[in-house]
Amino acid sequence: MKNKHPNPLGADRADRLAVASQQYVPIRRELPERARRQYELLIKFFVASESFFFMALIISYLYYRGVNQMIDMTDQVLNAQSTGMFTALLVLSSGTLWWGRHHLERQKPVRLAWGLAATIALGAVFLYGQGLEYAHLLRENVTVDRNIFGSAFFTLTGFHALHVFVGLILLSIVLILTLLGDFTGPRSAAVAATELYWHFVDVVWLIVFTVVYLI
């Protein structure tokens, strides 16, 4: 990505310091390349940190699984089949995003835009599916304050949904910037970061789905 709006702090404010010794070496600045690396590292460590957050929530959920009402409730009120279908769509959305980024590398931004649009659509459908499930549960009078299942289920899936929602916002921003011609390839820190985040959300859901619906 070309740095269109150079950060004023990154610019040279040279010659502030007279230099005493000939031995001193100038600081090297390779800004665009280094900035890309920084953004990619940032998102990697951010995702690593987020994974500890979800780990705590998932372990807590498992911690309560011994409670009787918990097992009964998961059998009675959750529909693993329909959620499994929406899960498949979320996994597919990781694929479409990968496909788009893959074509960015071949410098075909139009296909990136298509990939992003498909990803956003699939992610939105997934959220819609989760909304359907929540509505169903609320009709069955399963709420956060009904029992420990409600508390644990809504907290865990709710935080995941929040992350999906944030991901959709990120993807939309990237899509708009793609349409405006910001990303022409072969690499972009913004696209790479969004992609990594989205895959992370996807993987977290696979674990949540396994823990909540399957075992």
Add this chain to the structure above:
Amino acid sequence: MEKVIVPEPHVPLPSGKTDRSLLQWMASVDHKQLGIMYLLTALLFFIAGGIEILLIRIQLITPDNTFLGPDLYNQLFTMHGTTMIFLVLMPTLIGLGVYLVPLMIGANEMAFPRLNAFSLWMTLLGGLILYFSFLDGGGAPAAGWFSYAPLSSSHYSSTKGVDYYCIGLILTGIGSVTAALNLVVTILTLRIPGMDFRRLPVFVWMMFITAFLILAAFPVLNAGLVMLLIDRQLNAHFFSPASGGSAILWQHLFWAFGHPEVYILALPPFGIISEVIPVFSRQPIFGYRFLIGSGIAIALLAFGVWMHHMFAVGLGNPINGFFAAGSMLIGIPTGIKVFNWILTMRGGSIRFTTAMLFAASFIVEFTIGGLSGISFALVPLDWQLTDTYYVVAHIHYVFLGGTLYAVFAGLFYWFPKITGRKLSERLGRIFFWLFFLGFNLTFMLQHVLGILGMPRRVYTYPDLPYFGLLNLLSTVGAFLMAASIGLFFWNILTSLRKGERAGDDPWNAWTLEWASSSPPALKNFDKVPPVRSLRPLWDLKHPENPDWKNEKSKQTRNEK
């Protein structure tokens, strides 16, 4: 010896004297200004936490005292602990890191300057929200800084205090995580050529390791806080055993964060000490690799020992035994560090400046704190002593005798770099001895109080043998410390106005921050000395006997 001359800066940092200065500070994304603001934030809350503890010590001065009453007492000790850990020690260490890390690695800025500002303001906002609870009708949180469920549930803490606690700590937690992200990426990407990981100053290394600890520990706390908040606000059942929840889970989540937090607050001080001791002993640091390696070992072990805070819960002997062994293991890398510092001083020509006094006594006090910590790893002893003043003594020997001593050493050491003026050594020495005396008087006696059986967190106590006398002396010690802190503030204020001009490198030190001007110019450096060893400024000043020549055989082997 050749003196490196770097001229005084043409453009000083913005000060309170220029117009637009307040706006300039608030809008700043400069890592030095943000570092200073971190330190000022910590100072603000340090005064608040200090006043709280003085009130507590007045309450405890005699048996059966009624100065505060139980409700206010509970609020004050909760706020004291929460403040000192999250709003004083964390911002101080992160602030020092934010200020010094770019300078020490020869960078102009942090990797993400605006994220840096975000971290600061989140921390400050969280602190202000926490303190806003005093103005809310129900008063501040009163369930202890650990907020154990079910005490922290809405049944037992029906006022809004714990809600403020949750929201405030979530916000400071987000601030800490983003600061850690920034530090990690900065250290990974902005080192100048030549400064590979074998030549990184120990302080930078320790901040690096600490940042990883923050990235892993704080999200766990935030998950717990979110669950507690949902419990309280939406009537969920996470921590209420009556409806399927588990109060023990809160302890697991809290200490899975809380124990690494101890090392988050201990590793940067290890780094500070490892910068101060070599310079004032005129010897290179002894066993650099062992220092770094033991730091990493401590960080890894830190995540496997949290249950030693829960021996008294009754989790069973196998679990207790496992975590007892794990906890004792941490003594090994910590011991390695202590020996490294002592051996650095051995045979050196030691200058007992105030910074060095604090650094040297850090070793003594921190070792006492570490040893009382080991005594808690012994399960039977823990059962006997847990929730007594022995614990209070231990934690204060670690956090004051350890972290705070190192912070004082660091402040006296880096104050000339930050402000361009030296702190008064005369006042500094009086401050040190007063603080040293007050600290040991206060907390050494609390070991005894704990062994005698005085429980912590009680607002008063009956007139048992020695309880009154020991508490009285402890309070006297606390006020001695307060007086010494007052002297320290006076030292800062007078030195800022008419302290001795420091020049760029007043201590004849070796790391890169001393190659910039004092205070550093806006972009820190344009050019830096070449880094070919751990001590680039030594190499510059001693071209006849540079470090890299001595290490050359080793280095060529490594570079191949």
